[in-house]
Structures are given as C-alpha cells and as structure tokens.
Amino acid sequence: MVIEWLKIPVPPEQQPDYLHHDAEIWTTTLSEQPGFVGKEVWRDASDPGILHLVIRWESLAAWKSVPRPVLDGASTRFSRAINTTYAVADCLTYDILSADPA
DSSP states (O other): EEEEEEEEEOOGHHHHHHHHHHHIIIIIHHHHHHEEEEEEEEOOTOTTTEEEEEEEOHHHHHTTTTTTHHHHHHHHHHHHTTTOOOOOOEOOOOOOOSSEEE
C-alpha cells in the first residue's frame, strides 16, 4: 500500500466549505478509480490552518494511473465549487511496511 500525503493551508473559517466540497468532489472521484483504498483529512493540531489529506492506494502504479483528464476535471469542479484555489504546500509519498517480519 502507498500513502499520498498532501499538506494544504486552508484558513479555519473556510474549512467547513472546503471539507464539504472535497468529500463531494475529490473523494467521490478518487473512490471511482481502480486501486483507491480510502482517504482521511486531518487538521494539524499545532497549526489549525493546515489540513493533511491522507489518501491510501493499493500501489504507486494505481495512484499514478489515474487519468490526467479525471484529475483536471475534479480540480476544475472543486475550484468552481469553493470559488478559489488552495495550493498544495507539500506532497509526500509513503510505502506501508508490514510490522510482521515473516
């Protein structure tokens, strides 16, 4: 499994709208893609203006095989819905390792 970890600055007063449209547009779009496992959004306890989107994929290949038109379409719909854009401050990739050495 692979984790796509996005760090996005979103002012706290705008987070309810952001979260609503993120779930409606981005999570729905991603959940229709092969290899999508799940998604969570976390608020940074030390900086409430930072959201962390943790997206789980079966593999890096599954994540990277999402067609560009699908991503562009979701991005356009999301930007229109929230009437602004939020820049991704960081995008990290993690491989999940088994705790069981066997």
